[in-house]
Amino acid sequence: MSKKERQQQLLHIIAGNPFVTDRELTRQLKVSIQTIRLDRMELGIPELRERMKQMAEHSYDQVRSLPADEVIGDIVDLQLDKSGISIFEIREDHVFSRNGIARGHYVFAQANSLAVAVINDEIALTASADIRFVRTVQLGEKCIAKAQVRSLAGRGGKAEVDVFTYVGEELVFQGHFIVYRSANDEHSEGGNHSADRH
Amino acid sequence: MSKKERQQQLLHIIAGNPFVTDRELTRQLKVSIQTIRLDRMELGIPELRERMKQMAEHSYDQVRSLPADEVIGDIVDLQLDKSGISIFEIREDHVFSRNGIARGHYVFAQANSLAVAVINDEIALTASADIRFVRTVQLGEKCIAKAQVRSLAGRGGKAEVDVFTYVGEELVFQGHFIVYRSANDEHSEGGNHSADRH
DNA sequence: CATTATTTAGAACCAGGTACTAATATGTAG
DNA sequence: CTACATATTAGTACCTGGTTCTAAATAATG
Numbered sequence: 001m002s003k004k005e006r007q008q009q010l011l012h013i014i015a016g017n018p019f020v021t022d023r024e025l026t027r028q029l030k031v032s033i034q035t036i037r038l039d040r041m042e043l044g045i046p047e048l049r050e051r052m053k054q055m056a057e058h059s060y061d062q063v064r065s066l067p068a069d070e071v072i073g074d075i076v077d078l079q080l081d082k083s084g085i086s087i088f089e090i091r092e093d094h095v096f097s098r099n100g101i102a103r104g105h106y107v108f109a110q111a112n113s114l115a116v117a118v119i120n121d122e123i124a125l126t127a128s129a130d131i132r133f134v135r136t137v138q139l140g141e142k143c144i145a146k147a148q149v150r151s152l153a154g155r156g157g158k159a160e161v162d163v164f165t166y167v168g169e170e171l172v173f174q175g176h177f178i179v180y181r182s183a184n185d186e187h188s189e190g191g192n193h194s195a196d197r198h
Numbered sequence: 199m200s201k202k203e204r205q206q207q208l209l210h211i212i213a214g215n216p217f218v219t220d221r222e223l224t225r226q227l228k229v230s231i232q233t234i235r236l237d238r239m240e241l242g243i244p245e246l247r248e249r250m251k252q253m254a255e256h257s258y259d260q261v262r263s264l265p266a267d268e269v270i271g272d273i274v275d276l277q278l279d280k281s282g283i284s285i286f287e288i289r290e291d292h293v294f295s296r297n298g299i300a301r302g303h304y305v306f307a308q309a310n311s312l313a314v315a316v317i318n319d320e321i322a323l324t325a326s327a328d329i330r331f332v333r334t335v336q337l338g339e340k341c342i343a344k345a346q347v348r349s350l351a352g353r354g355g356k357a358e359v360d361v362f363t364y365v366g367e368e369l370v371f372q373g374h375f376i377v378y379r380s381a382n383d384e385h386s387e388g389g390n391h392s393a394d395r396h
Numbered sequence: 397c398a399t400t401a402t403t404t405a406g407a408a409c410c411a412g413g414t415a416c417t418a419a420t421a422t423g424t425a426g
Numbered sequence: 427c428t429a430c431a432t433a434t435t436a437g438t439a440c441c442t443g444g445t446t447c448t449a450a451a452t453a454a455t456g
Contacts, residue, residue, distance in 0.1 A: 003433070019255070019295055021412070032435050037414085047413055049247060049442090055254035057217070104314075104324040105307035112303045117256075123294075126302035128330040136323065201402075219443065230404050235445085245444055247411090402453070407446105414441075421434070426427105 006031065007039050018051050080120035081159075084147045086110060095139045102137040111163040111175045114147045119159050121181035127158060131175040141167045157181060204229065205237050216249050255296045271308040271343060278318035279357075282345045284308060288335055298337040305335060309361040309373045312345045317357050319379035325356065329373035339365045355379065 001009075006029055013020060013028060020028075025036045040047070046054070077085040088110040090102045108131060116124045137143060143165050150160040158178050165173035199207075204227055211226060212218060223234045238245070244252070271284035286308040288300045306329060314322045335341060341363050348358040356376050363371035 016290060017295065019251075023412085034435055034437095035433080038434080049250075049412065052247075052251050052254040053217075056250040099321065101323065105303060105310050108306055108310070109303035112301075112306070116302075123297055123299075125299060125334060126331055129302075129306075130328050132326040133324055221443080232404055232406095233402085236403080247443065398456095400453100400455075402451100404451070405449085407448090409447100410443105410445075412442095415439085417436100417438085419434105419436075421432100423430100423432075425430085 001029075003039075006035075007043055010036070010039050010045075011043060014045060014051075018055065019048065021048050075114065075117060078118065080118065081152060082118070082149055084114050084118040086114045086117075086145050086147075088143045088145070090137055090139055090141050090143065092139060100139040102139070102141075104133055107133065107137060107143060107165060107173050108175070110143060110145050111147075111165055111173060112177070114145050115161040115163055115175070115177040115179055118147045118149060118161060119179050119181055123181075124159075125180045127178040127180045129175055129177045131173070133173055134171050137167060137172050143167060143172065145173075152181075201237075204233075205241055208234070208237050209241060209243075212243060212249075216253065217246065219246050255294075271311055271341075273312065273315055276316065278316065279347055279350060280316070281347065282312050282316040284312045284315075284343045284345075286341045286343070288337055288339050288341065290337065293337045300335040300337070300339075302331055305331065305341060305363060305371050306373070308341060308343050309345075309363055309371060310375070312343050313359040313361050313373070313375040313377055316345045316347060316359060317377050317379050321379075322357075323378045325376045325378045327373055327375045329371070331371055332369050335365060335370050341365060341370065343371075 009029060010025065013025065022033050022036045022040075026033050029036065039045075045051075074088070075084060075086045077083075088106075090106070094106045095102050111131070112126055112129070115129075116126060144167070145163055145165040147161050147163045150162055152159050159181055161177045161179055163173075163175045163177065164171060165175075207227060208223065211223065220231050220234045220238075224231050227234065237243075243249075271286040273282060273284045275281075275283040286304075288304070292300050292304045294301060306327075309329070310324055310327070313327075314324060342365070343361055343363040345359055345361045348360055350357050357379055359375045359377055361371075361373045361375065362369060
């Protein structure tokens, strides 16, 4: 593999998983750690900690100034363990081309993401959900999902979250989610070497 | 200042600026760095780097969405109006980076797609669903979803479809879907229509 | 007073690097 | 083939922002 190829690979790997350490990269690219570091320098890629810091600062800034710009729901308001609001605009990618109706799992994904995001816990996972698609969502419509935490049941238990999604004034989706909030079931075992990701 | 007061102050400072180091805290609170660290432990506040990591991962996970053109599940067997099987392998894109657990809406999307595909109608849309995530699915696992049509209720009515998703022998997800089948008109939200992939 | 809680100190160690020097491999042009 | 350049590997010292542990000094309290 040429240097150019390897550097392309490196860019690709880091784009796919910004949390990768140099040591992991040596395993994936089969070169020494010094080569990895030279490559990173040439490509202007900062070290892992700096990458994480930048992401954290970026999201922190965004939370403070509210605008966001991504796909499965821009979270515009978030009160942990209480409520949250996200906005998701249906684009061409999200609909059936023959009728312009949004595919259900996008609408679900917005609600699911919000239900999980609103829970203030290290690991929150959807346990079950009861959902209803009230009416179809059309291309170009803006879905506003509003989540309300209904019960919390202590740390490490389940939380209940209701999500209602509207287009304008109209209800288009409703869901009742049971979200697991995993307690500090930490797998830290003292020497947390980065194998926890793969 | 009492210990309690100081710890309240500490919580307040970190809430206001999560990027503060222990060293900075010693300057602000006028106690030794060991006291700061004891306080953090008692309050369960992780070190700066861990705080940044969590923020970075949180925002990173949130931005991840369903790739627009990605097909959720390969349908390997299909008997229209009767049953179907699809396979979907969990890749890096589908999991939370922190723990390698699949995000719920991907598992849902596979089941939803299959439930709709198995209905032999021009347009089939999910009307509602009752779902349960039985256990978490990990990175690299292969989800095999099996759909069974339970009732059909004639053309233009509702169909009931049960979907069970397995990893190996283990049940990981189950869902009961109500799917609208309308020959020409639609009046519900969000499903996949059948024959969505070739 | 003895006991307990609180605070401080110091050393060893860790991850995940940077910065720098130096040696070795591999090409490539003349 | 030689000479030079590029690419790769090795190794050391050092850095930050901590953890973990032991131990001592300093309150606070019954």
